Amino acid sequence: MISLTIDGQVVEVEDGSTVLQAARKLEIQIPTLCTHKALLPYGACRVCLVEIEGSRGSWLETSCTFPAQEGLVVNTTSDRVLRTRKIVLELMLARCPEVEVVKELAAEMGLEDTRFPKKGEDCILCGLCVRVCGEKMNAGAVHFVNRGTGKAVEPPYDRHSAVCMACGACEVVCPTGCVDLSKITTHQPRPIPSEFDEGLSSRGSIYVPFAQAVPNTPVIDKDTCIRLLNGDCGACQAFCEADAIDYDQEDTIEEVDVGAVIVATGFKLFDSKLINRYGYGKFDNVLSAMEFERISHASGPTLGKVIMKDGRSPQAVAILHCIGSRDENYHEHCSRVCCMYSLKFAHLVKEKTDAEVYNLYIDMRAFGKGYEEFYKRVLGEGVHFIRGKAADVTDVSETPEEKGKLIVVAEDTLLGVTRRLPVDMVILSGALTPSPDSADVGRVFSLGCSQGGFFLERHPKLAPVDSMSDGIFLAGACQGPKDIPDSVAQGAAAAAGALSLIDKGKVVIEPITAEIIEDRCAGCQLCIANCPYAAIEYDKEKNISVVTEELCKGCGTCVAGCPSGAAHQKNFEDEQIFSEIEGILTGSEV
Amino acid sequence: MADQQFEPKIVGFLCRWCSYTGADLAGTSRMQYPPTLTGIRVMCSGRVDPTFVVKALKEGADGVLIAGCHPGDCHYSEGNYKAMRRHPMLANLLEQFGIERGRVRLEWISASEGELFAEVVTDFTEQLQELGPLNWNQRIEADCETV
Ligand SMILES: Cc1cc2nc3c(=O)[nH]c(=O)nc-3n(C[C@H](O)[C@H](O)[C@H](O)COP(=O)(O)OP(=O)(O)OC[C@H]3O[C@@H](n4cnc5c(N)ncnc54)[C@H](O)[C@@H]3O)c2cc1C
Ligand code: SF4
Ligand code: SF4
Ligand code: FES
Ligand code: FES
Numbered sequence: 065m066i067s068l069t070i071d072g073q074v075v076e077v078e079d080g081s082t083v084l085q086a087a088r089k090l091e092i093q094i095p096t097l098c099t100h101k102a103l104l105p106y107g108a109c110r111v112c113l114v115e116i117e118g119s120r121g122s123w124l125e126t127s128c129t130f131p132a133q134e135g136l137v138v139n140t141t142s143d144r145v146l147r148t149r150k151i152v153l154e155l156m157l158a159r160c161p162e163v164e165v166v167k168e169l170a171a172e173m174g175l176e177d178t179r180f181p182k183k184g185e186d187c188i189l190c191g192l193c194v195r196v197c198g199e200k201m202n203a204g205a206v207h208f209v210n211r212g213t214g215k216a217v218e219p220p221y222d223r224h225s226a227v228c229m230a231c232g233a234c235e236v237v238c239p240t241g242c243v244d245l246s247k248i249t250t251h252q253p254r255p256i257p258s259e260f261d262e263g264l265s266s267r268g269s270i271y272v273p274f275a276q277a278v279p280n281t282p283v284i285d286k287d288t289c290i291r292l293l294n295g296d297c298g299a300c301q302a303f304c305e306a307d308a309i310d311y312d313q314e315d316t317i318e319e320v321d322v323g324a325v326i327v328a329t330g331f332k333l334f335d336s337k338l339i340n341r342y343g344y345g346k347f348d349n350v351l352s353a354m355e356f357e358r359i360s361h362a363s364g365p366t367l368g369k370v371i372m373k374d375g376r377s378p379q380a381v382a383i384l385h386c387i388g389s390r391d392e393n394y395h396e397h398c399s400r401v402c403c404m405y406s407l408k409f410a411h412l413v414k415e416k417t418d419a420e421v422y423n424l425y426i427d428m429r430a431f432g433k434g435y436e437e438f439y440k441r442v443l444g445e446g447v448h449f450i451r452g453k454a455a456d457v458t459d460v461s462e463t464p465e466e467k468g469k470l471i472v473v474a475e476d477t478l479l480g481v482t483r484r485l486p487v488d489m490v491i492l493s494g495a496l497t498p499s500p501d502s503a504d505v506g507r508v509f510s511l512g513c514s515q516g517g518f519f520l521e522r523h524p525k526l527a528p529v530d531s532m533s534d535g536i537f538l539a540g541a542c543q544g545p546k547d548i549p550d551s552v553a554q555g556a557a558a559a560a561g562a563l564s565l566i567d568k569g570k571v572v573i574e575p576i577t578a579e580i581i582e583d584r585c586a587g588c589q590l591c592i593a594n595c596p597y598a599a600i601e602y603d604k605e606k607n608i609s610v611v612t613e614e615l616c617k618g619c620g621t622c623v624a625g626c627p628s629g630a631a632h633q634k635n636f637e638d639e640q641i642f643s644e645i646e647g648i649l650t651g652s653e654v
Numbered sequence: 655m656a657d658q659q660f661e662p663k664i665v666g667f668l669c670r671w672c673s674y675t676g677a678d679l680a681g682t683s684r685m686q687y688p689p690t691l692t693g694i695r696v697m698c699s700g701r702v703d704p705t706f707v708v709k710a711l712k713e714g715a716d717g718v719l720i721a722g723c724h725p726g727d728c729h730y731s732e733g734n735y736k737a738m739r740r741h742p743m744l745a746n747l748l749e750q751f752g753i754e755r756g757r758v759r760l761e762w763i764s765a766s767e768g769e770l771f772a773e774v775v776t777d778f779t780e781q782l783q784e785l786g787p788l789n790w791n792q793r794i795e796a797d798c799e800t801v
Pocket of ligand 4: 095096097098099106107108109110111112126127128129
């Protein structure tokens with residue numbers, strides 16, 4: 065460790081640290097423009113100047129490059145420092161008078177204007193892009209060219225670079241936003257679509273999936289991370305103060321022993337692409353319900369502004385109910401929540417824009433507490449409700465006012481006429497459908513599916529959160545379309561059910577296990593082959609098969625297959641079933 | 655030809671995980687089907703010992719339905735495959751005693767398929783009406799005499 069004094073305070077830093085790092089440890093603010101945690105110090109901008117006091121006088125150094133030394137005395141706010149920094153900024157302001165970071169920093173120094181002739185450049189020549197490209201991306205696609213006043217950042221020979229990967233790292237680090245990727249490469253950058261924003265915005269290779277994610281920590285997308293793909297970059301590791309980035313981490317499978325399971329795998333929104341007459345995926349402003357959810361959300365890609373692809377505010381919006389639900393060709397069931405979320409959408413469009421809103425519905429199902437009241441409120445807000453399912457969305461106009469619009473064609477079943485509604489935005493309120501992997505999940509937990517594919521509860525009225533298997537509970541939309549209040553209620557009930565099982569600490573085995581009568585068993589071991597749970601073992605000494613009761617699940621397959629009548633099943637004994645048969649058939653003519 | 659008045663008696667061995675619940679669903683959904691079948695709950699179609707079927711026919715049933723989970727869906731993984739393998743053997747055996755194959759049916763009916771359950775019972779009933787009453791004693795006696 066090295067000990068030095070900055071502005072009268074003593075600080076200890078590790079060998080190899082810079083004066084800037086030492087100052088930051090003391091929380092002393094020194095402005096910087098060309099320094100970046102992930103990159104080597106460079107000393108280009110010179111705004112980080114500090115005064116070093118030596119035995120034979122003092123001198124100025126760039127703190128980002130000057131190494132901390134034992135006994136060093138540093139002054140960061142001396143007159144000389146401030147005066148020189150001001151001149152540096154004045155010169156920079158002359159070069160780049162319109163660049164925000166420079167203007168802000170200058171203003172902080174009390175500089176409103178520069179006395180030098182202005183040039184109107186936007187690159188401050190900090191070299192961050194050059195360094196990130198060379199040091200981190202290992203590409204070296206951009207460099208400084210020329211000297212003195214002609215100095216600039218460019219790809220070699222002023223041509224498009226052959227080695228640029230269009231990763232965009234240069235754009236990200238540039239403090240002035242002046243990197244134009246199209247001047248560096250002909251490759252198109254491939255933004256990584258944000259899954260949470262339904263692809264309406266992009267995300268980094270390291271990202272927090274969404275604001276409320278649990279755990280709320282970033283993850284690295286190994287399919288796009290340059291470091292994991294080819295060993296370059298590693299910027300996030302250099303950045304992370306907590307030293308939490310570990311590129312060697314591997315996917316692991318963890319086995320957890322549990323006493324009960326709550327299946328809450330939810331639903332999948334109907335893929336509107338399946339019905340191509342609504343133009344989803346073809347027209348820019350035909351949105352899925354989830355896309356509109358993101359657009360209307362304050363943390364979404366448009367920060368909550370309801371706008372079209374081109375940034376304009378829509379003048380008319382149509383919301384089409386029942387897309388994929390109550391439709392014999394797709395899903396027969398009513399998705400229950402779509403009417404209500406469509407009303408929410410109508411309300412949000414009204415709140416955020418001046419647009420006319422049309423809701424096209426088959427029946428209005430405002431089924432819950434306060435929902436009918438909400439419907440009334442939305443009616444009062446001037447939303448147009450048209451009873452009839454939309455037939456078509458087209459951009460083929462028939463009249464001048466339809467020009468440039470999306471036209472929703474629908475039969476208004478109350479008026480008995482076909483209507484054409486010219487709108488700017490169409491929202492498709494899709495069905496809640498079973499998760500595509502529900503059959504697999506069902507198999508793992510021995511869950512059956514109801515018609516329509518949602519998991520089957522033990523009893524629709526008396527056991528709506530239990531499944532057919534003891535200890536496995538159902539909660540939420542995996543059991544059937546439902547809204548948040550109902551999902552929460554079912555979740556709480558399932559948790560209580562699970563807890564009461566766990567609390568007991570033991571499981572009661574149904575008294576239906578199989579048993580093998582020693583004297584009758586011939587030791588043929590057919591039952592061993594029949595048992596799906598390997599619950600039967602062969603006792604060599606006695607030449608008989610023996611059931612391990614704890615493993616037996618009581619299917620009775622071994623019993624049915626035993627040729628010597630040695631295997632029997634408790635409470636499903638042959639005699640009992642024979643008696644049942646006799647009972648059923650008493651009085652029959654034979 | 656079929657005696658329309660004849661109401662066959664059917665014994666159903668229903669897997670508790672699927673068909674038994676399916677039958678329940680048919681009932682709670684108020685589906686219409688002939689009241690010809692009485693179900694016996696078993697833990698799995700794999701539990702159905704061929705002697706159950708013979709016993710039922712002997713006691714006066716005109717037909718027997720064994721219903722289990724769809725292939726791949728058996729609660730005990732493969733009990734229904736065992737049932738599937740036993741069924742043709744039993745049918746062959748019964749045929750040798752002059753009992754038509756159509757009197758013993760194996761079906762896969764899941765817990766959500768109340769409608770299918772009703773359909774199967776309706777169809778099976780009609781089929782048995784075509785075949786007429788089984789009259790086990792007469793047949794077996796006749797059979798024994800010829801031997
Ligand atoms: C556009 C739209 C708007 C809506 N608006 C409202 C509204 O305003 N108010 C309201 O009350 N309701 C609304 N709903 C309904 C609401 O979304 C649902 O009620 C709710 O999401 C159901 O919650 P859930 O936890 O059961 O399922 P989900 O929210 O679907 O969550 C299931 C979770 O399980 C995970 N998962 C799935 N399979 C597996 C697996 N095999 N292993 C591990 N994890 C898995 C999924 O990734 C997901 O995180 C809306 C629905 C839609 C489509
Ligand atoms: S986009 Fe090209 S120039 Fe910019 S950092 Fe990446 S490789 Fe370098
Ligand atoms: S009843 Fe089923 S689970 Fe139990 S021992 Fe027999 S075959 Fe195995
Ligand atoms: S930050 Fe030190 S010279 Fe730019
Ligand atoms: S559990 Fe239904 S057939 Fe095996």
